[in-house]
Amino acid sequence: MRKLALSLFLTGFLALSSHADELKMQANAPDRYVVVKGDTLWDISGKFLKDPWKWPQIWGMNKAEIKNPHWIYPGDVIVLDRSSGTPRLSLYKGESSRTVRLSPKVRVEDATEQGIPAIPASSINAFLSQPFVMDENALNDAPRILGAQEDRMILGAGDQVYATNGRDASVSNWKILRPGKALKDPETGAVLGYEVMYLGEAHTELAGDPQRLRITRSSEEIQNGDRLLPASDTYSFRYVPHAPERDINGQVISAYGGVAEIGQYGTVVLNRGARDGLDEGAVLAVYKKGNIIDKVQLPDARSGLVMVYRVFDKVSYALVMQTNRSVNLLDVVRNP
Structure with a gap:
């Protein structure tokens, strides 16, 4: 049995609405990619997609499939198929030398295997229990x-x-x-x-x-x-990026550690939680509030993406995944 595994736990929901169906591919997306130790779901998705959180769509997965875990290991080969006009990924298993499509299945993982989470574990491991x-x-x-x-x-x-x-x-x-x-x-x-x-x-x-x-x-x-x-909390790191099923319009109300400016892989607190429709893995876009100049309200400027990793009823903790400028208190968060 393999000692090292890249475990992609597909357990979230993805609302495949008509406006979210379009997949924007990277200009240099490879035809095939060999999974290596240290990869994450977000990293691999970003090699093919401009919006890495749309991973389940390029696999052609439905909601039932997304709820079930699928496992990818170092040495497996991900193949991009463009022949149908709609890009799709398939998985070529390095161990069994066969091509498989992602589908619901159950796999028992040996306790000695070291699963690597879908996002950098080092960025949230300390915050999960804190x-x-x-x-x-x-x-x-x-x-x-x-x-x-x-x-x-x-x-x-x-x-x-x-x-x-x-x-x-x-x-x-x-x-x-x-x-x-x-x-x-x-x-x-x-x-x-x-x-x-x-x-x-x-x-x-x-x-x-x-x-x-x-x-x-x-x-x-x-x-x-x-x-x-x-100290009884346990966490599985079963995150998969997905859009919230409901419209979210919230704000950053705190930053872990009390810092004023938050960069990539920093933790922020949002004034929206489970009661508002957020769940673990939900991705939100961050916006800087537009200034008012000569009584004219300028539009909000998008500055990055955050992914929710811990949810309470009224608030949630999110990880800054991408940013082109620092995230600050009172920045706006909305559906991506």
């Missing part, structure tokens, strides 16, 4: 750090600390969190949620009340009173 949006009082009842045996205000990785007991005695791995700023809708002023700061991780060494923990990782200074939540 940014949180919660209601204002969501952490009130969570276990809290009481302090160390020594009288110290600042704690970090390697320190032994005590904390109040958790409700579930089976939990031994924790995320260390601290309530953060309110996320407000710039359009209505309504509070959409509260961003929770990720500070690190801890492991219970001795259960009880108080319980004794060891801080195993710290990305910020940890203090008495910081809260604990079970």
